[in-house]
Amino acid sequence: MRLLFVHDDREYLLAPGEEFGTDLGVIEVPEDVAPGDTVETHLGTEFVAREPRGPDLFDHFERTGAPMMPRDIGLVVGHTGASRGDRVLDAGTGTGVLAAYLGRVGCAVTTYERDPDFADVARENMALAGVEPTVEVRTGDLTDDLDSLVADDDGFDLLTLDTEDAPAAVRRAPDLLVSGGFVAVYSPFVEGTRAAHEAAREAGLGEVETFETIQRRMDFGERGSRPSTAGVGHTGYLTFARN
Ligand SMILES: C[S@@+](CC[C@H](N)C(=O)[O-])C[C@H]1O[C@@H](n2cnc3c(N)ncnc32)[C@H](O)[C@@H]1O
Structure with missing residues (x-):
């Protein structure tokens, strides 16, 4: 299942294993990522993984x-x-x-x-x-x-x-x-x-x-x-x- 990766007002919906470029660096989503995990971009910015809810x-x-x-x-x-x-x-x-x-x-x-x-x-x-x-x-x-x-x-x-x-x-x-x-x-x-x-x-x-x-x-x-x-x-x- 895809998870939301959130930093301040930025959020991206990404799948396990996906690589995604942002202006804060590239996010490499681990295959075993779970809600609550923190993933760092290659420039060191932290994104928190969240399970997407209704809104x-x-x-x-x-x-x-x-x-x-x-x-x-x-x-x-x-x-x-x-x-x-x-x-x-x-x-x-x-x-x-x-x-x-x-x-x-x-x-x-x-x-x-x-x-x-x-x-x-x-x-x-x-x-x-x-x-x-x-x-x-x-x-x-x-x-x-x-x-x-x-x-x-x-x-x-x-x-x-x-x-x-x-x-x-x-x-x-x-x-x-x-x-x-x-x-x-x-x-x-x-x-x-x-x-x-x-x-x-x-x-x-x-x-x-x-x-x-x-x-x-x-x-x-x-x-x-x-x-x-x-x-x-x-x-x-x-x-x-x-x-
Ligand atoms: C306003 S949208 C519904 C949005 C939906 N309630 C939501 O929360 O995403 C209306 C949809 O109903 C479809 N539709 C209209 N009349 C229909 C019918 N009699 N049977 C099935 N679909 C229909 C249209 O193609 C359109 O995609």
Whole structure:
């Protein structure tokens, strides 16, 4: 597995045995490197090896479909109680940040990506995250497989959707989910989130709730303290419902 090599604000994701040139010298990664080890460049600068965690994966994954931000993923986990052993059906995979976080939490994730090139990148990202055994990336359109998933599966604990056509899957949520299972829909636009909310109600799901996610970084400066005037503002809306 690749590890992060960190010195101040510099960090590089490198594999055992890899040689990598930086302006602070060449890092030669030992084959037996372990998290917590210190590796010196040939110029004597020390880099500390770390196992990459969720936020590192968000920064270092190769990007395709716009990834969900850690703050939105935190809300999905918090509102649904996603935890070890849960079976999750996810679409679309995109970059795979949500799928990888859920895999690291201990969920068994089946995730659909309709773009074959994106799906290949997502598989590489899952390998980077060390979650390939528990996150299965399927190439295909989720809506094409809904009938077979309902017929063949015992039921998922959680359905996570980050696609424009999410309402089509939400309508099948009562058949896809175990009793008490959750659906979580992430939508960047209010029109999409309203459609998902209405689909959940029409499907007869309970506890239907939609939230706008707002998070403000705080700046503590010489002149005073206030929410940052820079950075990401709106990300999206989250709709939750329960079978
Ligand atoms: C916004 S990205 C998802 C990002 C992902 N949640 C993450 O955290 O990295 C949306 C992805 O869904 C895929 N997609 C859209 N509709 C789909 C469908 N019906 N079935 C499978 N994939 C779909 C798109 O190709 C795109 O890659």
